[in-house]
Amino acid sequence: MRIHLTSVLVDDQQKALEFYTEILGFQKKYDEPLGEARWLTVVSPQDPQGTQLLLEPDGHPAVGPFKRALVADSIAFASFAVDDVHAEYERLRALGVQFTQPPADMGEVTTAVFDDTCGNLIQIATEPAADVTAADSASGSGAA
């Protein structure tokens, strides 16, 4: 069993598509009419066959209170992996993205949190193992 799909609940699918592709840099994978809404997914260009993120409409009556409660406690409900949180923080901030948490050392990981403009807080995280691997491969290729 694998995880092939996860979702974020967005207040406007078109606005979400623009933010998640033009700002965050994901690629659109599926965009099909589905009832009143669209089956709209994006993937990472680094892993186009990987897990899809469904930009799911947040119209269900339970979702509003849920999202507001998360935001009230500044909770990021989704988390994406990045190679370098600090670099991504600078890149996104230059594009006007609002952060509620600049990069912070959380022991094993470094995280930051931003507002996706669609009613959600999103965490980005870099694990030190990724840095070590990158450094190893960089030094390895340099030696070879």
Next chain:
Amino acid sequence: MDDVFKALADPTRRTILDELRERDDQTLFELCGRLATKHQLSISRQAISQHLEVLESAGLVRSRREGRYKFHTIDTAPLEPIARRWLASDAGISSRTAPPRQTGQTGETA
């Protein structure tokens, strides 16, 4: 001053202040992450929120709202009367721990 000492009497609240020293304007989410990952504290979000309220009512933490978000910042001003009362130089601590030498009598050239 009582509420300041009560606020400081709890080790979790002291740890919260330690983390707030590292950066101003932290959300509850960031503080929860710091306490869980850096201090291995198994403590609920609600409990941390209540600790923040105690610190805020003692004046040791200030919060501000920006849009839908709330940010917390340490305020050490309530600690200054404590320092003045017992740690100020005119309280004589330094003179008691290191008595002044009577330089006029022992420091003359031979």
